[in-house]
Amino acid sequence: MKNRIVLLGPPASGKGTQAALLAATFGLPAASTGAMLREEKSRGSAIGTEAERWTTQGGLVPDELALRIVWQWIDGRTRFIFDGFPRTLGQAQAFDDGLQERGLTLDVVYLLELSDETVLNRICTRLTCPGCGSVFNESFHFVTKGSPCPSCGVELTRRKDDTREALDRRLSEYRKETLPVTEHYEARGLLRRIDASPARAVLFQALYDDLCANNPEEALS
Numbered sequence: 276m277k278n279r280i281v282l283l284g285p286p287a288s289g290k291g292t293q294a295a296l297l298a299a300t301f302g303l304p305a306a307s308t309g310a311m312l313r314e315e316k317s318r319g320s321a322i323g324t325e326a327e328r329w330t331t332q333g334g335l336v337p338d339e340l341a342l343r344i345v346w347q348w349i350d351g352r353t354r355f356i357f358d359g360f361p362r363t364l365g366q367a368q369a370f371d372d373g374l375q376e377r378g379l380t381l382d383v384v385y386l387l388e389l390s391d392e393t394v395l396n397r398i399c400t401r402l403t404c405p406g407c408g409s410v411f412n413e414s415f416h417f418v419t420k421g422s423p424c425p426s427c428g429v430e431l432t433r434r435k436d437d438t439r440e441a442l443d444r445r446l447s448e449y450r451k452e453t454l455p456v457t458e459h460y461e462a463r464g465l466l467r468r469i470d471a472s473p474a475r476a477v478l479f480q481a482l483y484d485d486l487c488a489n490n491p492e493e494a495l496s
């Protein structure tokens with residue numbers, strides 16, 4: 276079984292949703308550096324306050340800060356799914372080295388591919404729950420800004436960085452900083468490209484099938 280998984284992809288490609296589904300299915304702990312930074316901010320911690328300077332405009336936080344929260348979270352864990360990390364070549368190299376020091380290696384990196392046009396459509400209709408972190412879409416979930424979260428009842432909001440201006444910046448950061456990370460993992464034979472445009476259940480099935488491809492005993496009947 277693949278126990279150390281990374282999900283990469285542009286904003287709104289479904290990394291968080293798929294990480295949660297894989298975590299629930301395979302019992303793997305999942306972490307999103309973006310969600311961890313938002314949690315730090317809502318707790319009013321020093322890391323959260325520092326991170327907000329970068330995240331609201333759609334820029335990346337410094338590698339040192341992203342790595343700090345990652346190693347804090349890993350803290351002895353040997354199995355994981357990361358969503359949205361590593362996001363720069365510097366983070367990927369530090370991650371490889373840190374894992375090696377712990378006697379671990381990555382098993383697979385999935386790149387969820389999505390066109391800019393679909394990213395824009397999804398971002399403009401995306402609502403998130405500040406209470407439980409669930410993500411909804413105005414186009415097909417019958418919710419609007421301020422509706423109670425169907426999972427926990429807290430009012431749904433739009434993320435501060437889900438604006439047209441911040442998105443342009445996030446997409447250009449993605450191309451400049453994160454695509455080289457995918458090349459890094461491709462060169463190591465770890466990268467798998469997945470079309471992220473289908474519905475979430477279909478995308479999940481593609482990931483699930485790939486994860487089980489060499490482990491038939493893992494496949495659910």
Ligand code: ADP
Nearest residue numbers: 286287308309310330334335336341359360362
């Ligand atoms: P998305 O991928 O949908 O843009 P995330 O929730 O993954 O959103 O991240 C939100 C923001 O948090 C990013 O735009 C960036 O500012 C910051 N961030 C998240 N992960 C990292 C990381 N590994 N390195 C640097 N910045 C990060």
